Amino acid sequence: MTKTFHIKSYSHIKNQTVSVNGQAIFRDENEDFPLFIKNAYKFLKTDYPKFFKMDNLSKLAFLAADVLLKNENLNEEENNIALIFSNKASSLDTDRKHQAAIENEAEYFPSPAVFVYTLPNICLGEISIKHRLYSENSFFIFDRFNAEHLQLYTNSLLQSGKAEKVLCGWVDFDDNSYEAFLYLVENVGKIEHNTEEITRLYNIL
C-alpha cells in the first residue's frame, strides 16, 4: 500500500533573508554573500567554527539545514535522516577558484582547502558530520527546481524504510547569486508531501 508522507518544516535562504516555515527569522542589508551568511551564522548562534572553512555552497546548505534540524531533538550518536539535494550550478563557484589557481603557472599554489569543495555533494557531508546523519544522501544537478524527482526519490526512501525522515530541496550558488529551499519530510506533518505542495512552498517567498 502506498503511504502518504508529510512536510513537517521548510526553510528558505535568498534575497538576504533566512526564513523558516515562511516566516523571516533573519534579514541583512549586506548584498555580499560571505558577509550576509556570516552575519546570519552569528545571529542564529550556530557555534560551529568549521563553518568558516566551508565554501559558499556548503555555508548556504549548512545554515538552511541547521535552522530546521536544530529543532528536531536529534540523537547525539546517530540519526537516520536522508539528504536529497539538488541545484543548477553544481560547485561551479569553487571550481572557478580552483581553476584560476591551477592556471597560474608563475605562482602555482592551488589550495587544498579550496580543492576539497570542488564537488557539490561535499555540503551533504558537512551537514551529516554536524548532525551525525549516518544515512543515504544524493545530490542532483538539474536545469531547474525539479519537484517531481525530489518527491519520487524521497517517497522511495521512506517507503522502503531506508530513511526515517528525508531533508530535501534546492541549494544553488554561483557568482554571488544564491538560493536555498529545504524541507523535511516524514510520516507526520500538516502539509501533504506532493509535487503541488512542494512547488507551492518553493515559490512561497
Next chain:
Amino acid sequence: MSELKEELKAKIIEQLNLEDVSVAEIADDDALFGDGLGLDSIDALELIVMLDKDYGIRLSDPKEGRKIFESVQVMADYIEEHRTK
C-alpha cells in the same frame, strides 16, 4: 625570531579561516593539532603549501609535517633553519 612567530600566527589565522581566534590567543608552545587549535588534515596540507609559497620550503614527505607543525615555536625554528626566501 619573535617577529617570525607573530607573522606565522597571523598567517595561520588568515589561511585557515580561524574565525574568533586572535594572534594574542595563540601561545608559542600551543599544540596546533588535537586539543590545541584543533586543526585537521586539510589544514596540515594548507600549511605545507604555505611553507612552499612563503618560505621556499618544499617538504618531500608530507609526514614530516607532523613534527614541524607541532607548535608555532617548532615551525619558526624549522623555517629559520631551512628557508630559501
